[in-house]
Amino acid sequence: xxxxINIINGPNLNLIGSRxxxxxxxxxxxxxxxxxxxxxxxxxxxITYYQSNHxxxxxxxxxxxxxxxxxxxxxxxxxxxxxxGIADAIKxxxxxxxxxxxxxxxxxxxxxxxxxxxxxxxxxxxxFGLKSYELGILSFSL
Numbered sequence: 001x002x003x004x005i006n007i008i009n010g011p012n013l014n015l016i017g018s019r020x021x022x023x024x025x026x027x028x029x030x031x032x033x034x035x036x037x038x039x040x041x042x043x044x045x046x047i048t049y050y051q052s053n054h055x056x057x058x059x060x061x062x063x064x065x066x067x068x069x070x071x072x073x074x075x076x077x078x079x080x081x082x083x084x085g086i087a088d089a090i091k092x093x094x095x096x097x098x099x100x101x102x103x104x105x106x107x108x109x110x111x112x113x114x115x116x117x118x119x120x121x122x123x124x125x126x127x128f129g130l131k132s133y134e135l136g137i138l139s140f141s142l
Contacts, residue, residue, distance in 0.1 A: 003045045004046050005048070010074075011053040012078070036134055050065075062090065066089070068095075071136075071140035074121070087119075099123070100136050106127075
């Protein structure tokens, strides 16, 4: 039976590929996602993707999928540093969540060094570019 892994991206991450290419690269996220779905190593994993620029919609998605999948990869973007609501949603669900960031948040602005999500997630992966998502998916295969 295939494992169900969900990826949730937060605000402005729909612009990956064009937004700040020095930090996020030039590859569009959907192109990247389609590539990893085709990798043999992920053939036993069903990957579903959600993206929203709205905090409440991210919380709603967590509520819906947080009891029916094997893992959630969450890049909450700027909400990482501001959202107690998303942190509370993660605490309220049974599906484990891995926090993902494309850039190294500790090498950026000081406000990005504080995450409201890290303490309620099973792990955090950051600084490996888009590969951070693959590492997150692999973490559920261990």
